[in-house]
Amino acid sequence: MIEAHYVEVGGSLSYVEVAGDGPAVLCVHTAGQSGVQWRHTTGDLAARGHRVVVPDLPGHGRSEPAPDGPVDDLGRYAEWLRRLISALDLDRPFVVGCSIGGKIALDLATRWSDELSGVVAMAAEAGTGSVRVAGLQRELEDVAAASRTDRTYLGTLAVVGSALPPERAELIAQMHRREDPVVSTSDLIGWGTHDVRDRLGAITCPTLLVAGEDDLWVDPARVRATAADIPHASCVVLPGIGHYPMEEIVGFADVLHDWIRELQRASGPGERGKA
Incomplete structure (x- = not known):
């Protein structure tokens, strides 16, 4: 059963879903979206022996806005998640994120690796990528345009993988078109300015980077380069998958469960058998 909670973190109430018992897995959504992206994963992953925690970041989904307005610094989201981990008394969770969620997971690992059991960063690299921040800042002046939701809709169709049936795409x-454009654009400004390349050597927890072969936003070569700069990290490229593996892959909970078991094995004998 999935439980819903409102938790006060950083001066506002945030919506969090929790399911299952076992090693904690904190799942972080993409820019402008919410924990609903994990709806096909939460229950099934919990059934595999995990405590699955799925928050809506401040200003997203059912969470209240951040007290000082939309967040455009992914490092602040990382700090917010650390406070959430403390508020929920999670013991060294695995952090799994996609897109900005993947970059936030890497940020957490560069600063607080000893507080994590491992990281799965999907559709994310350590540098700023190819986002044009100046263009996004101009978009903030035009987010009410009727075409904005259409651009989100069409943009999403463009970056899902070729393996998807049309009805799933x-x-x-x-x-995705239900997002708040001010929040999503602020998130993408955060994406375009976030750079932890000089801190990757500080990551000591087991780390897996995941790239979709068909992702038009994130070059798998850059994801591989990020993995190469993290001690003992590994990288997986998914054929036929785009920017949203947890939404695109049927049975993603099984895939994620296997990745977590690999991270546990990488942690050493003390972590084995916990899943």
Whole structure:
């Protein structure tokens, strides 16, 4: 059963879903979206022996806005998640994120590796990538345009993988167009200015980077380069998958469960058998 909670973190109430018992897995959504992106994963992963925790970041989904407005610094989201981990008394969770969620997971690991059991960063690299921040800042002046939701819809269709049936791609795109454009654009400004390349050597927890072969936003070569700069990290490239593996892959909970078991094995004998 999935439990819903409102938790006060950083001066505002945040919506969090929790399911299952076992090693904690904190799942972080993409820019402008919410924990609903993990709806096909939460229950099934919990059934595999995990305590699955899925928050809506401040200003997203059912969470209240951040007290000082939309967040455009992913490092602040990392600090917020650390406070959430403390508020929920999670013991060294695995952190799994996609897109900005993947970059936030890497940020956490560069600063607080000893507080994590491992990280799975999907559709994310350590540098700023190819986002044009100046263009995004101009978009903040035009986020109310009727075409904005259409751009989100069409943009989502463009970055899902070729392996998806058309009806699944359509569902993902329809779900994504419900985002708040001010929040999502602020998130993407955070994406375009976030750079932890000089801190990757500080990551000591087991780390897996995941790239979709068909992702038009994140070059798998840059993801591999990020993995190469993290001690003992590994990298997986998913054929036929785009920017949203947890939404695109049927049975993603099983895939994620296997990745977590690999991270546990990388942690050493003390972590084995916990999943």
